Amino acid sequence: MQFKFSKYAAALIASGIISLPITASANDSAELEELRGLVQELSQQVKVLARKGEINEETADAAKKTTPIVKASSSGFSLSSPDGKNEIKFRGLIQADYRAYSSGANDVRNRSNQRAGDLDANGFHNAADTALLRRVRPTIEGKVGGKYGFRFTPEFAGGSASAVDAYVDANFSPAFKVRAGKQKSIVGLERLQGGGDIKFLERSYVTNAILPNRDLGVTVSGDLLSNKLNYGVGIVNGVNDGGNISTGNEYNGEREYTARLFTTPFNDSTSALAGLGFGIGGTYTKFTGERNLNFTDTSAADATRNGLPSYVTDGQQTFFRYAGGAVADGKRFRITPQANYYFGPLGVIAEYARVSQDVSLTTGGSLAAGGGGTNTAFVAGSNKKLKHDAWQVAASYLITGEDASFKGVKPKNNFDLDKGGWGAWELVARYSEINLDNDTFKNPAGTTFTGAYADLSTSAKSAKSWIAGVNWYLNENAKVALNYTHTSFDGGAGIGITAVNAAGTNVTDRESENALLARFQVAF
Amino acid sequence: MKKSLLAIALLSAIYGVAAPATALAKEVNLLNVSYDPTRELYQDFNKAFAAFWKTKTGDDVVVKTSHGGSGKQARAIIDGLDADIATLALAYDVDQLQEKGKLIPKDWQKHLAHNSSPYTSTIVFLVRKGNPKNIKDWGDLVKQNVSVITPNPKTSGGARWNYLAAWAYAQKQNGNDEAKTKEFISKLFKNVPVLDTGARGSTTTFVERGIGDVLLAWENEAFLAQKELGVGKFEIVVPSLSILAEPPVTVVDKFAKKHGTEAVAKAYLEYLYTEEGQEIAAKNYYRPTLASVAKKYEAQFPKVNFVKIDEDFGGWQAAQKKHFSDGGTFDQIYQK
Numbered sequence: 083m084q085f086k087f088s089k090y091a092a093a094l095i096a097s098g099i100i101s102l103p104i105t106a107s108a109n110d111s112a113e114l115e116e117l118r119g120l121v122q123e124l125s126q127q128v129k130v131l132a133r134k135g136e137i138n139e140e141t142a143d144a145a146k147k148t149t150p151i152v153k154a155s156s157s158g159f160s161l162s163s164p165d166g167k168n169e170i171k172f173r174g175l176i177q178a179d180y181r182a183y184s185s186g187a188n189d190v191r192n193r194s195n196q197r198a199g200d201l202d203a204n205g206f207h208n209a210a211d212t213a214l215l216r217r218v219r220p221t222i223e224g225k226v227g228g229k230y231g232f233r234f235t236p237e238f239a240g241g242s243a244s245a246v247d248a249y250v251d252a253n254f255s256p257a258f259k260v261r262a263g264k265q266k267s268i269v270g271l272e273r274l275q276g277g278g279d280i281k282f283l284e285r286s287y288v289t290n291a292i293l294p295n296r297d298l299g300v301t302v303s304g305d306l307l308s309n310k311l312n313y314g315v316g317i318v319n320g321v322n323d324g325g326n327i328s329t330g331n332e333y334n335g336e337r338e339y340t341a342r343l344f345t346t347p348f349n350d351s352t353s354a355l356a357g358l359g360f361g362i363g364g365t366y367t368k369f370t371g372e373r374n375l376n377f378t379d380t381s382a383a384d385a386t387r388n389g390l391p392s393y394v395t396d397g398q399q400t401f402f403r404y405a406g407g408a409v410a411d412g413k414r415f416r417i418t419p420q421a422n423y424y425f426g427p428l429g430v431i432a433e434y435a436r437v438s439q440d441v442s443l444t445t446g447g448s449l450a451a452g453g454g455g456t457n458t459a460f461v462a463g464s465n466k467k468l469k470h471d472a473w474q475v476a477a478s479y480l481i482t483g484e485d486a487s488f489k490g491v492k493p494k495n496n497f498d499l500d501k502g503g504w505g506a507w508e509l510v511a512r513y514s515e516i517n518l519d520n521d522t523f524k525n526p527a528g529t530t531f532t533g534a535y536a537d538l539s540t541s542a543k544s545a546k547s548w549i550a551g552v553n554w555y556l557n558e559n560a561k562v563a564l565n566y567t568h569t570s571f572d573g574g575a576g577i578g579i580t581a582v583n584a585a586g587t588n589v590t591d592r593e594s595e596n597a598l599l600a601r602f603q604v605a606f
Numbered sequence: 607m608k609k610s611l612l613a614i615a616l617l618s619a620i621y622g623v624a625a626p627a628t629a630l631a632k633e634v635n636l637l638n639v640s641y642d643p644t645r646e647l648y649q650d651f652n653k654a655f656a657a658f659w660k661t662k663t664g665d666d667v668v669v670k671t672s673h674g675g676s677g678k679q680a681r682a683i684i685d686g687l688d689a690d691i692a693t694l695a696l697a698y699d700v701d702q703l704q705e706k707g708k709l710i711p712k713d714w715q716k717h718l719a720h721n722s723s724p725y726t727s728t729i730v731f732l733v734r735k736g737n738p739k740n741i742k743d744w745g746d747l748v749k750q751n752v753s754v755i756t757p758n759p760k761t762s763g764g765a766r767w768n769y770l771a772a773w774a775y776a777q778k779q780n781g782n783d784e785a786k787t788k789e790f791i792s793k794l795f796k797n798v799p800v801l802d803t804g805a806r807g808s809t810t811t812f813v814e815r816g817i818g819d820v821l822l823a824w825e826n827e828a829f830l831a832q833k834e835l836g837v838g839k840f841e842i843v844v845p846s847l848s849i850l851a852e853p854p855v856t857v858v859d860k861f862a863k864k865h866g867t868e869a870v871a872k873a874y875l876e877y878l879y880t881e882e883g884q885e886i887a888a889k890n891y892y893r894p895t896l897a898s899v900a901k902k903y904e905a906q907f908p909k910v911n912f913v914k915i916d917e918d919f920g921g922w923q924a925a926q927k928k929h930f931s932d933g934g935t936f937d938q939i940y941q942k
Contacts, residue, residue, distance in 0.1 A: 126753065129817045130799040137802060144678075144803075 156558045158606050167228035175278045177216040177239075177603045181397060183209035186595030189400045190392075191540040191575055204575060205540075209399050209595065215239040216601065217277055219246060229253050244328075246296065257304035264327065267294040268301055268314035269342050269363030271420035271433055272474075278605035279490045281429070281508070282549055283565045284396055286474035287516035291393045292435035293418060294318075294365065295326040297338070310347055312361075316340040320367045322410070323391035323437055323470075338367035344420070357424035364417040369410050390441065393516060395545055396567040397597035401574055402518065402541040405443070405534060407458070411465055412440025422488065429478040429486035436471040441535050443526065464526040468519040468535065476512035478553075490558065490605070497556040506555040510565075515546040523573070523586075531586040539582035539589045542574025561603045569595040634659075634870050636669045639689035641676035641763050641853065642804035643827040647890040648693070654886055655877050659870065667870055675804035676763025683707065683858060690862045690871045693855040695763020695805075696915075697721070698922035700854050709860040723852035724878035725892035728910050729764075729771045731843040732812065732821040732828040739819045743845045744775040747820065748793035755811050755818035757802045759929070759936050763853070764805035766930060768822040771849040773929070774913040778847065792939035809835070824851070825907070826891035842908075850912040 146164060153160045162169035187206035188198060198207040218238040225231035231251035237244050249263030266273055270293035272285050284290065299318030306313065320338030321327040344361030369389055389410025393402040418435040442465045444458035484491055484506045495503030523531060523538035531538055551565035574592030576582060582589055640648060652669040659667045672679065672687070676695035683689045684707040694700050700722075703709045715722045733741050739752050747754050757765040769791070776790035777783075800817060802808040805827055812821035813835050820843075823831070832840045855878065857871040877883045884899035893907055894900045919925040929935045 126799075126817060129815055133800050133811050133815050133817055137800065137807070140807070141803070 156606060165228075168224075168226050170222065170224035173221040173223065173606055175217050175219045175221070175603070175605045177218075177278075177601055178213070179216045179283065180211075180213045180600045181209075182211045182598045182600075183397060183399075184596045184598075185593055186395070186397060186399060186569070186597065187593065190403050191592070193400070193403070193540070203578065205578070206575075206593075209397060209597070216283075219277070221247075225251075225253075246326075255304070256309075257306055259303050260300065261303070262300045264296055264298045265301065267297050267318070267321075267340060267365075268303065268316055269293055269340050269365055269416070269418055270435070271344070271361070271363075271418075271422060272431060275488060276490070276605075278561075278603060279488070281431075281476060281478045281510045281553065282396075282512060282551060283563055283599040283601050284398060286396075286433070286476065286512060286514035287393070287472035287545065287547070288418065288433040288435040288474050288514065290324050291391070291516050292323050292437050292470065292472050293363075293416060294321045294338075294340075295324055297321045297325075297327050297340075299337070301340070308350065310345055310349060312342075312344045312346075314340070314342045314363075320365075320369050320414075322389055323416075323439075324393070325391065336368050336370070338365055338369070338414075340365045354425055358421070359423070360419075360421035362417070362419045364415070366413070366415050368412060369414050370412070390439070393518075393545070395569045395595050396514070396547045396549055396565075397569065397595050397599065399595060401545055401569075401571060401592065402536065402543075404441070404522075404536050404541075407444045407461070408441050408535045409444050409458070410439060411442035411460075412467075414439045424486045424488070427480035427483055427486055430476070432473075432475045434471065434473040436469060438467055438469045441466055441468050443533070443535065461526070466521055466526055466535070468522050470516065470518045470522075472514065472516035474512060474514035476510065476514075478508055478510045480506055480508045482506045482508075491553075491555045492558045493555050496558075497554075497560075505557065506553075508553040508555070510549070510551045510553060512549045513547070514549075515544060517544040523582075530584040531582045531589070532584050537582055538573045538586060539576030539580075540574065542571035542592050544572040546570050559604055559606050561601070561605075563599075563601040563603070565599040567595070567597050567599065632666060634665055634667045634867060635865075636667060636690045636867055636871060636874060637688060638669055638671045638691040638693055638874075639679050639683055639687060639858075640671055640673050640693040641679060641695040642673055642806040643764065643809070643824050643830070644693060644853075645671070645673050645806070646830065647826070647887060647892060650890060651878070651883065651886045654882055655874055658877060658882070659873065665870075667874075669874070673804075673806070675757065675761040677761050678803065683709065683861075688861045688865070689858045690865060690867045691855065691874060692858050693853065695851070695853050696766060696922060697852070697854045698766075698926045699763060700856055701922065703856070703858065707860075709858050710856055711859065714856045715854065717857075718855065718875060719879055720895045721852065722854045722856055723895070724855060724875070724883065725853070725887040725894055727825045727851045727853065727892055728848045728912065729767050729822060729845075729851065730825050730828050730848065730908075730910075731845060732823050732831055732840050733819065733843055735839050735841060737841055737843065741820050741843055744772055744794075744847070745779070747772070747797060747822075748790060749797075752797055752820065753799055753818040754794060754797045754820055754822065755800065755802075755808050756798055756822040757805055757808045761803045762805055762808075764808075764824050764827075764851075765822075766925075767824075767849055767851045769929065769936065770915070770919060770925060771845075771847070771913070772822075773935075774849060774918055775845070775847050788935060788939055791935070795940055813840070825893070829891035844908045844910055847911050847913060849918075850914050852915070 149164060151162045151164060158171050158173040160169055160171040186209040188209045191205040194201060195207055201207060216239055219235050221235040223233040229252060233247050233249055235247040237246045245264055247265055249261050249265045252260040270289050272289040273293060297318035299316055301314055301316035303314035318338050318340060319327055342361060342363035344359060346359040348355040348358060390404045390408055392400050394400050415438045416435060418433060420433040422431045443461040445461060446459050478486055480486055484494055491506050493506035497503055497505035521528060522535045523543055525533040547567055547569040549565050549567040551563060554562040571592040573589050575590045577588045638648060648671045656667050659665060676699045680694060680699035680702045683692060683703055692700060692703060704712055704714060731741060746752060756768045759765040759769045772791060772794055773787060776787040780786035800811050802811055805824055808821060809827055809831055811817050813831050828842050832842055855875050857875060862868045862871045881896060881899060884894040884896040888894045888899055888903040894903060915922055915925060
């Protein structure tokens, strides 16, 4: 309105419409004076309107400095202060999966599960086809005062709620960041890749079986040498292989020390090596399991009270469990060399992990949970160092030409039937295996297969898996993934439902697992 | 293990004490958050102080300044603008640093001479050459055809001085009849076509944009406009009554302590009271408080019949509450 008025008045003055009568009536001085006054008045009004416009702009500019910035984008939803020092973000990850098995068992042999019915003649239940929610994770993260941040990610998948991440950050500089609380373990490369960014439906044996998942404690990390070297060190409660620690108090007072160095030496070059990164990580602790519980009730992903893990296949079926009386009892050391490489649409990740775990055998003890009951008795001379290792090589290739990266994929053209876009398509393949120490399946003296740390006729001593798959990125936020996985085993089965004999001659290989895994995911 | 811890402790002690001391010896940074028309004053003063401090200590001191409406500047400091020094238009705004931010002690005004006001000023009229509307006194500002330029008292310290000076005049004219005084102020603000947020903005409106017949201005700002911004285009009119403006200064103790700049910030303000500092103030048309310099520049500043904030308005707290707080007299008359 102001603009229109000022334009109108300016046009009048400039065009001389007002001045014409002045000339025409030059002899009438009173009229001339009146018109001059009118021009001056209009001129003032135009100037006032223009100045008010300037002041409004200045006020708006000043207001920008104090008005919170609200963002809603494919990266999530956020509210931040104009200087960016204070921010809160809302993000989310939902994965709806379907798993179909053409062959394979749902657990180790002779693992009775009444809900699945009676065991078959070989002592197994078939792996059951199922639809499930794999991850349901809303996230609230933010920062205050520029340097201090937080993240809280609950998990609603899996039938109960838990905290996946709950930590606070202090980012003193890019080279020195401190994080305290429940957080991802810093040692594994594939673990550090976001749950929505991983190339396969499930991570490899290196990550899922050997290396820790989430732990509670303090880590310090940072980027040095122009971001060519990333370091991380931590002191955490310690969690068993593949474990995701609970947020409660720990029964064991020992700490686990973690460290990782990862370098991308050519990241500022334009050569083909620019996308090469490699490093090494490790953990160390002296760790003992809880001593007065029923150790047979172990599971793969959660911290187990005997301090020992069980291991699952790519299809998430358990193929290895320690014997009921085995308990972590001493040092645990993990080491994991790792590398990745990205060049155009090609991505490669390779990792190796080895865990060395002191284990003892026990007898007796109470089945009572919650710390009551009586302690188990240790079998004299049963303490043994067991060494398990795993490795993986995985490759991905974006056939629609997008650049591959450690993070997610942003399609060149989103899937849109009206406009003809088909999103981004990626082919993926992985080979991964895990091999358990032979001594795991023998008695402490190493002479027989009975009285061992694990029963070779029920638990396999190795699993070898390959996966081929395709990822369809409909847009930056939505992905459909399909994996076909084949896993073969060494051991893990026997004749009928009898236990392994002393010589191990009644051990056979567990039936191979073939599974089709599908996922629809939305992440923001 | 113990030996390595001891070594780390020793190294930390060496670097923790010696290294920062060496670093601080080279350059000290200060931020002076000031009100709108002091740009030229502190440009000159900062140079002089840097030279003084270099001679005295060998250190380089770099003073950055921020300018804006006094009330807005106080709010910015309270909201976290890391000022080492605040040099604002009126004591009420500095009081806010204590009341709302706990950034300075309660007795801040006693830390330096003259209630921490190293220089004073007053409010005068700047009119166009020849004074075409024949404006001589406050009473002329409420005439129908007079356009008055003044900033917004809600955001500008200078505007609050303007308002109170006009109020004092109207009260005197109307025998302390508050209703008539309000009516006078109301008429005056009906003649204000543009409300800038700060004094410098109003100067721009009047001098550069050519709006209005009279600018109610800080005396120093009026002199600056007359002698430097538009030579020969303006005249200063001193009204029959005006107000003694005492812009205060203070170290923002909390931030200065955080920056480790307390000593240099204090020295900066003390330097304002020295003969050199007072000369710079006078050359920038602020009335010096040091008698010797005041005498030297006596001819530069016209004699004015002053009212004072403490004596005539019961101090800034009372004046702010009555006139400029939400629902105060300014809101009452400006909404009419």
